[in-house]
Amino acid sequence: MEQENIWDAETAQRYDTPGSGMFAPEVLEPAVDRLARLAGQGAALEFAIGTGRVAVPLAERGVAVTGIELSLPMVERLRTKVDEATIPVIIGDMATAVAPGEYSLVYLVYNTISNLLTQAEQVACFRNAARHLVPGGRFVVELWVPELRRLPPGQTATVWCSEPGYIGLDTYDTLRQHVVSHHFRFDGDGAEEAQLFRSPHRYVWPAELDLMAQLAGFELEARHADWAGAEFTAESRSHVSVYRIPPSP
């Protein structure tokens, strides 16, 4: 399962769900508010910009946003909303691709650092973020907390959502620190066939993420359980972590 094959034209076509799911105002607005505050007067760079779910409203707030993205079909969807002059995008791998300019903020949201399937690539991604930032600049990562406590001994899969028309389950390879998310969608009651979307991830604990950040020259500035600033606790299922390059002395 290569990322280019996963984020194909069909996936790009049904990615946007205006007003609901990850596009619901209560999900999106706190994220855009926080990112706009963190960017300040500087420019922002989104790693894995996708169809511009976050970048488009952030640019509408007056922040200069550039993107890096692997999938051409996802960028084609973005181009139905904004042109290249408004949000330029570099096609490439966020672990290595370079965008012109300097940024006060680089951000990587919606669990997407886990799309890099090795520790080496994830470390390279932190280093690539650092490369783009001015002194004092920030790298924001939104990521779920691995749910290994749900996995009884001997079991390698968990169902994390089961509702009419949808089943979500994860299969684990704990040796390689990999999880494959399976999303089954059924078109109505009694349907015999389901649509399946699968995505592979390398799950990362917050502590490992912090070490990757340290290797790239960052300090952890803040960690919250959500974009609105809820306290991060042992029960938190996700986190928004803000890493900072120390300002010049």
Ligand SMILES: C[S@@+](CC[C@H](N)C(=O)[O-])C[C@H]1O[C@@H](n2cnc3c(N)ncnc32)[C@H](O)[C@@H]1O
């Ligand atoms: C879950 S979507 C997130 C898109 C967008 N950031 C958002 O919040 O809606 C994941 C995106 O990551 C992109 N992607 C996956 N691996 C990548 C890589 N190594 N470099 C750049 N983009 C990548 C995919 O093509 C896809 O657009």
